Amino acid sequence: MKTSPRSTSLAIPTPRxxxxxxxxxxxxxDRAKRTVAIAAYNHLKRCNQKAPGxxxxxxxxxxxxxxxxxxxxxxxxxxxxxFLEVPFTVADATEYTEAGYYGKDVEVLVGExxxxxxxxxxxxxxxxVFIDEVDKIARRSQGARTGAGSRDIGGEGVxxxxxxxxxxxxxxxxxxxxxxxxxxDFVAIDTQDILFIAAGTFSDLRLYDDAKSRAVGFGxxxxxxxxxxxxxxxKQLLDYGLLAEFLGRxxxxxxxxxxxxxxxxxxxxxxxxxxxxxxxxxLKMDGVDLQFSEDALREIVRFSVRKHTGARSxxxxxxxICHEIMFEAPERRGDTIVIDGKTAARRLEAFAxxxxxxxx
Ligand SMILES: Nc1ncnc2c1ncn2[C@@H]1O[C@H](COP(=O)(O)OP(=O)(O)O)[C@@H](O)[C@H]1O
Ligand SMILES: [Mg+2]
Numbered sequence: 591m592k593t594s595p596r597s598t599s600l601a602i603p604t605p606r607x608x609x610x611x612x613x614x615x616x617x618x619x620d621r622a623k624r625t626v627a628i629a630a631y632n633h634l635k636r637c638n639q640k641a642p643g644x645x646x647x648x649x650x651x652x653x654x655x656x657x658x659x660x661x662x663x664x665x666x667x668x669x670x671x672x673f674l675e676v677p678f679t680v681a682d683a684t685e686y687t688e689a690g691y692y693g694k695d696v697e698v699l700v701g702e703x704x705x706x707x708x709x710x711x712x713x714x715x716x717x718x719v720f721i722d723e724v725d726k727i728a729r730r731s732q733g734a735r736t737g738a739g740s741r742d743i744g745g746e747g748v749x750x751x752x753x754x755x756x757x758x759x760x761x762x763x764x765x766x767x768x769x770x771x772x773x774x775d776f777v778a779i780d781t782q783d784i785l786f787i788a789a790g791t792f793s794d795l796r797l798y799d800d801a802k803s804r805a806v807g808f809g810x811x812x813x814x815x816x817x818x819x820x821x822x823x824x825k826q827l828l829d830y831g832l833l834a835e836f837l838g839r840x841x842x843x844x845x846x847x848x849x850x851x852x853x854x855x856x857x858x859x860x861x862x863x864x865x866x867x868x869x870x871x872x873l874k875m876d877g878v879d880l881q882f883s884e885d886a887l888r889e890i891v892r893f894s895v896r897k898h899t900g901a902r903s904x905x906x907x908x909x910x911i912c913h914e915i916m917f918e919a920p921e922r923r924g925d926t927i928v929i930d931g932k933t934a935a936r937r938l939e940a941f942a943x944x945x946x947x948x949x950x
């Protein structure tokens with residue numbers, strides 16, 4: 591017998607095994623990691639359940655992740671897909687429309703998964719689709735004309751469109767989304783074994799106590815308490831403008847924490863693929879030993895907190911700091927280069943100025 595990939599073998603990884611893997615790459619977010627691990631486990635059990643007549647007892651365990659920018663929503667989903675060795679695609683809900691309007695049809699979303707699976711239908715049918723920005727497709731009945739009212743355009747229609755793929759049924763998907771849409775080139779895909787992970791910030795709901803985290807950002811030595819201050823309720827999500835049917839198809843819900851300074855510090859250095867490790871490895875190839883002082887790391891983290899981008903911009907900031915070094919590295923073989931706090935702060939300030947940012 592051929593050895594099958596992890597996801598199709600009978601030995602399903604346990605929630606603990608999934609969690610342990612996520613733990614290596616995802617810092618903090620313990621509750622989200624556990625929840626996703628359980629959802630993945632149930633999902634795989636469900637996939638393996640051979641039901642006569644097609645009906646399955648175990649409900650789909652599609653997930654809704656709620657959390658601020660750069661807290662790791664996409665990262666968790668991607669890391670899960672890596673562990674399960676299944677195709678993975680990221681979709682932005684705001685790019686889709688109800689059929690007949692300008693924008694992508696939801697079928698294209700599954701088409702992109704098929705593309706990730708090298709057009710292998712069976713493989714795509716076990717994949718993971720990450721749908722970002724679902725809070726931006728909320729239905730808005732009132733207040734639509736004030737400020738951020740654009741989210742209601744077609745929002746309800748997109749939710750309706752997504753319903754059919756979330757619930758699991760056969761749809762017709764363009765066979766090669768990278769090529770021009772050709773109506774004759776489509777293939778039937780059953781979405782019932784695809785795991786959907788939806789995500790949104792729901793920032794209007796002010797779930798995270800910003801005042802608190804800001805107060806700590808300035809000295810005081812205290813640690814930022816980036817914990818969820820208000821758990822979101824089903825009613826809030828409905829009031830926000832998510833359709834009951836849409837929410838019903840995302841039964842597993844979890845809130846991520848706002849990442850605080852200690853977690854951002856660890857994200858910089860701890861995961862095997864962390865950005866600091868990556869830069870050190872790059873420069874090692876030039877025979878250069880690159881070191882960051884504790885202060886330098888702290889400057890990067892503070893800058894991220896100031897920008898409210900969570901972990902999202904850590905890479906950009908490190909890139910900015912290492913710019914010159916990357917250029918010179920091949921000529922500095924044998925050197926040890928230490929980035930200290932002052933250097934890091936200076937480069938980050940210059941970067942902020944260049945970006946036309948007068949804040950702080
Ligand atoms: N909790 C975390 N642990 C480790 N890395 C993280 C975490 N959160 C974010 N990152 C890093 O920041 C990047 C952006 O995060 P992302 O998952 O896209 O945030 P979100 O989807 O919540 O806006 C990721 O690619 C990852 O490198
Ligand atoms: Mg994201």
